[in-house]
Amino acid sequence: MSLDIRHQASLQNLNSLSLPARAENFCQVKDTQQLVSAIYYATKNNLQITPLGGGSNMVLAGDIAGLVVHVDIKGVTTAPAAGAFIDVTFAAGENWHQMVEYCLQQGWYGLENLSLIPGNMGAAPIQNIGAYGVELCDVFVSLHAIDIASGDRVKLDHKQCGFGYRDSIFKQAYKDRYLITHVCLRLSTQPTTNISYPALAAALAGITPTPQLVSQAVCEIRRQKLPDPTNLPNVGSFFKNPIVAKSDLARLVINNEAAPSYVQSDGRYKIAAAWLIDQCGFRGQRRGPVGVHANQALVLVNYGGTGAQLMALAAEIQDAVAAKFAIDLDLEPRVYGRG
Numbered sequence: 028m029s030l031d032i033r034h035q036a037s038l039q040n041l042n043s044l045s046l047p048a049r050a051e052n053f054c055q056v057k058d059t060q061q062l063v064s065a066i067y068y069a070t071k072n073n074l075q076i077t078p079l080g081g082g083s084n085m086v087l088a089g090d091i092a093g094l095v096v097h098v099d100i101k102g103v104t105t106a107p108a109a110g111a112f113i114d115v116t117f118a119a120g121e122n123w124h125q126m127v128e129y130c131l132q133q134g135w136y137g138l139e140n141l142s143l144i145p146g147n148m149g150a151a152p153i154q155n156i157g158a159y160g161v162e163l164c165d166v167f168v169s170l171h172a173i174d175i176a177s178g179d180r181v182k183l184d185h186k187q188c189g190f191g192y193r194d195s196i197f198k199q200a201y202k203d204r205y206l207i208t209h210v211c212l213r214l215s216t217q218p219t220t221n222i223s224y225p226a227l228a229a230a231l232a233g234i235t236p237t238p239q240l241v242s243q244a245v246c247e248i249r250r251q252k253l254p255d256p257t258n259l260p261n262v263g264s265f266f267k268n269p270i271v272a273k274s275d276l277a278r279l280v281i282n283n284e285a286a287p288s289y290v291q292s293d294g295r296y297k298i299a300a301a302w303l304i305d306q307c308g309f310r311g312q313r314r315g316p317v318g319v320h321a322n323q324a325l326v327l328v329n330y331g332g333t334g335a336q337l338m339a340l341a342a343e344i345q346d347a348v349a350a351k352f353a354i355d356l357d358l359e360p361r362v363y364g365r366g
C-alpha cells in the first residue's frame with residue numbers, strides 16, 4: 028500500500044492534551060514496510076521524522092516541521108519461555124490498556140498494576156512506564172526498531188535499553204534515532220500479584236488479591252485521581268518526581284507535614300512532586316484555558332488552550348517550586364514544536 032502524505036495536518040485529535048498543532052507533513056503507517064517507505068520519503072525530502080503513537084506523553088508546543096509518522100502497526104504473537112512464562116510480542120500501535128486486558132483474559136500475568144495507562148505499546152519503553160509498584164522494565168525482554176538514518180531493522184535487549192525511572196536510552200543517547208515497531212514482554216502463566224504500593228495495599232486490605240482484582244483496584248484508584256483524557260485532556264504526570272540526597276529532606280517540611288518520600292536503591296530519596304506543587308497552592312488553579320487538576324497537582328489539564336499557554340503554566344510551577352524548595356522539576360512528557 029503506498030504512503031498517503033498529508034500536508035498541514037491537524038494533530039489535535041492525535042494528542043491527549045488536545046493541543047491545536049499541525050504537522051507540516053503527516054502519514055500513518057500500518058506495517059513495517061510502510062514505515063520503511065516513510066523513512067525513505069523523509070530522507071529523500073530532507074525532513075526530520077517525529078514519531079507519534081498514542082500522543083499521550085507529548086506536549087505540542089507549536090506546529091511540527093518535517094514528517095510526523097503515526098505508527099499504527101497492530102498484532103500480537105507469542106513464544107513459549109522457560110518455566111511458567113510466555114513471551115508476548117506486541118506491535119507498536121496496539122493500545123496499552125487494551126493489551127493489559129487482553130493479557131488478563133488470556134491468563135498472562137504481570138501487567139495488572141499498569142492498567143489504564145494511556146498510550147500505545149511502542150511508547151511504553153521510551154519512558155519506561157510505571158505505576159503502582161511495577162515498571163515496564165520488570166517484564167521487558169526486547170524490542171524491534173528501525174534505525175531512522177539507515178532504515179536497518181534492529182533488535183535491542185533489556186540491557187541495551189538503559190532503563191531508569193521514567194527513563195531509557197531512547198530519551199538519552201538514542202534520542203530520535205529509532206522508530207520502535209514491536210515490544211516483547213515476558214509474562215507469567217501463573218497468577219501472581221504485587222501489592223507493594225501503599226495505596227494499592229490499602230484498597231485491597233482484607234482481600235486475597237488476584238490479578239483481576241489488582242487490575243480493578245488500580246483502575247479505581249486511577250479514575251479517582253487522574254482525569255480521563257477523553258473528557259479532560261491531559262498527559263498524566265507533567266513532571267517527574269525529583270530524586271534528592273538525604274540531606275535535602277529536612278527542608279521539605281511545611282507546617283510539620285513532611286513531603287512524601289521513597290528511599291531509592293542508591294540511598295537517595297524520590298520526592299512526591301505533587302506534594303511540592305500542592306504546597307505552592309497550584310492544585311485546582313486555572314490560568315485561563317489551562318490549569319492544574321483538582322485531585323492531583325502533578326497533572327496539568329487543557330480546557331481549550333494552546334501549547335504555549337500550557338508551557339507558561341508549567342514554567343510558573345517550576346519557578347514557584349524552585350523558589351520555595353530549591354528543587355528543579357523536570358518535565359515528564361516530551362515537548363515538540365517549541366519555538
Ligand code: EPU
Binds near residue numbers: 265
Ligand atoms: N499528593 C499531594 N498532592 C496531590 C497529589 C498527591 O500531596 O495533589 C501526595 C500524595 O499524598 C502521595 C504522593 O503525593 O503521598 C504521591 O501521589 P501519587 O500516589 O498519586 O503518585 P505520584 O508520585 O504523584 C506517580 C507516577 C504516576 C503513577 C503513580 C502511581 C510519576 C511522575 N508519576 O505519581 O504516573 O500513576 O505514581 O504509581 O512518577 C504518569 O507517569 O503519567 C503517571 C500518572
